[in-house]
Structure formats: C-alpha cells, structure tokens
Amino acid sequence: MTIPDPKPSAWRARLPLIALVVVAAIGAFALRDYLSFDALRDNREALLAFRDANYALTALAFVAAYIAIVAFSLPGATPATLTGGFLFGLFPGALFNILGATIGAVLIFLAVRTGLGKGLAEKIDASDGRVKRMTQAIRDNGASVLFSMRLVPVLPFFVANVIPALIGVRTSVFAATTFFGIIPGGIIYTWVGVGLGEVFARGETPNLGIIFEPHIIGPLLGLAALSFLPTIVKSIRKERKA
Structure with a gap:
C-alpha cells in the first residue's frame, strides 16, 4: 500500500510571494537613496569608467539589477531604464x-x-455572475487586453503584473505580451537616457513625461486600438451567430 504524498501547505506555496513582499518593503527604505537620479548623476563618471573596463560584466550586472528592481518592486525602475540608455546607448x-x-x-x-x-482563479471559475463573465472575457481576449495594457502604461507596472496572475492568464501569453508590449515605451525611455549626460551637465532633470506627449502617446494609442481589432471581430462574429 502506497501512502500518497501530502500536498504542500498553503504557507509553503506562498513563500515566494512572502519573500517578494519582505524584500520589497526592506528595499523601499534601504535602497531609495541609491536607486535615484541623484545617485546616477553623482556616480556617472565611475559607472562609465567601469563599463569601459568591464563591458560584459557591466551588462550582466545591469540586467540582473534591473530584474531584481522589477521583481521586488524596488524604487528606481525609471532611473534604471534611463541608465540603460546612458551606459549602453539606444x-x-x-x-x-x-x-x-x-x-x-x-x-x-x-x-x-x-x-x-490558482486558488482565486478556481474560486472565480466555480462562481456565477458578472465577475466570472468579466474574467472569462479577459481570458478569451487575453493577448489583446494585456498587449494594450503594456502599450499605454495607464496602470502601474506592478498592478499590470499582478492582475493577470490572479485571473489565471497563461505564463506564455503574459511573457509574450509583456515583452512586445513594452518595446515602444522601453525604446522611448532608453532614448531619453542616451542624452542623460548632457542633461546632467546642464543641471537639469530628464523629462519623464515625454511618453504622454501627443506625438508619442498618439501612435501608442493607435497601436493599442489595433490590438483590440481581433477582439472586436470575434464579438461581431458571435453576435451574427447568435
């Protein structure tokens, strides 16, 4: 007779989330003075010198640091993005x-x-009513919705990461829409970072609101509208069948 393995406890399943919250709370206080434009301005010459002497190591360290900043929701994501342009160009x-x-x-x-x-998604699937219908609609059109959320950064980046996880979006869909959806914004902010040295030399601060200027936000809104086109076509077909 074989004894089935016990299921992992709820606490064990939540350990990664607990670790994320703890590190994020500590980092918010301990690192806020180090992940800032002031820190970048004061250390820019040392960073450039280290990059010139150790390019590959600098690139690996930068990507690892960026992953940590995003994964643990640490302060400094925007300065980090501009730093990428400042150190490595567009x-x-x-x-x-x-x-x-x-x-x-x-x-x-x-x-x-x-x-x-997973637990919340199962509860939603087992329920009836508006919440289930809304969640199912997002799942059915997940790629279009998530892609639009990334193109036009109306929601905070952290919120846009959490919502899909809570409603059971597939990891592959989430990863693909995140990667391709943040390309326009990533290029824009990296481009701002390319000229960061001149901005610091003039004693100014970078224009972080550039992405919401009409000549930039307009095309992004157009791309977001196009991403909804498959959803609209699908809805029209359903109505005709009905």
Missing part, C-alpha cells in the same frame, strides 16, 4: 531594459500566481 540599452523588465515581471507573475492566483 542599442543594446533598450534590449537590456526590455529583457530585465520582462523577466522581472514574469517572476512577480509566478510568485503571485503560486501564492494566490
């Missing part, structure tokens, strides 16, 4: 930023889904 700086943000986002997604998402 390319490969944008690629490093997008990779770091995507991997960090997937880690948050997996931690939340492991700790809370």
Whole structure:
C-alpha cells in the first residue's frame, strides 16, 4: 500500500510571494537613496569608467539589477531604464531594459500566481455572475487586453503584473505580451537616457513625461486600438451567430 504524498501547505506555496513582499518593503527604505537620479548623476563618471573596463560584466550586472528592481518592486525602475540608455546607448540599452523588465515581471507573475492566483482563479471559475463573465472575457481576449495594457502604461507596472496572475492568464501569453508590449515605451525611455549626460551637465532633470506627449502617446494609442481589432471581430462574429 502506497501512502500518497501530502500536498504542500498553503504557507509553503506562498513563500515566494512572502519573500517578494519582505524584500520589497526592506528595499523601499534601504535602497531609495541609491536607486535615484541623484545617485546616477553623482556616480556617472565611475559607472562609465567601469563599463569601459568591464563591458560584459557591466551588462550582466545591469540586467540582473534591473530584474531584481522589477521583481521586488524596488524604487528606481525609471532611473534604471534611463541608465540603460546612458551606459549602453539606444542599442543594446533598450534590449537590456526590455529583457530585465520582462523577466522581472514574469517572476512577480509566478510568485503571485503560486501564492494566490490558482486558488482565486478556481474560486472565480466555480462562481456565477458578472465577475466570472468579466474574467472569462479577459481570458478569451487575453493577448489583446494585456498587449494594450503594456502599450499605454495607464496602470502601474506592478498592478499590470499582478492582475493577470490572479485571473489565471497563461505564463506564455503574459511573457509574450509583456515583452512586445513594452518595446515602444522601453525604446522611448532608453532614448531619453542616451542624452542623460548632457542633461546632467546642464543641471537639469530628464523629462519623464515625454511618453504622454501627443506625438508619442498618439501612435501608442493607435497601436493599442489595433490590438483590440481581433477582439472586436470575434464579438461581431458571435453576435451574427447568435
């Protein structure tokens, strides 16, 4: 007679999420003075010198640091993005930023889904009413919705990572829409970072609201609208069949 293995406890399943919250809380207080534009401005010459002497190591360290910043929701994501452009140029700086943000986002997604998402998704599936219908609609059109959320950053990045985990979106869909959806914004902020040295030399601060200027947000809204086109076509077909 074989004895079945006991299921892991709820606490064990939530350990990654608990670790994420603890590190995020500690980092919010301990690292806020180090992950800032002031810290970058004061250490820019040392960073450039280290990059010139150890390019590959600097690139690996930067991507690892970016992953940690996103995964643990540490302060300094925007300065980190601009730093990618400042240290590595538009390319490969944008690629490093997008990779770091995507991997960090997937880690948050997996931690939340492991700790809370599966159980909550099962409860939603077992329920009736508006919440279930809304959740199912997002699942049915997950790629379009998530891609639009990434293109136009109306929701905070952390929130956009958590919501899909709570409603049972597939990891592959989440990762793909995150990677491709943040490319336009990643390129824009990396481009701002390319000129960061001149901005610091003039004693100014970078324009972080550039992504919401009409000539930039307009095309992004257009792309977001196009991403909803398959959803609209699908709805029309359902109505005709009905």
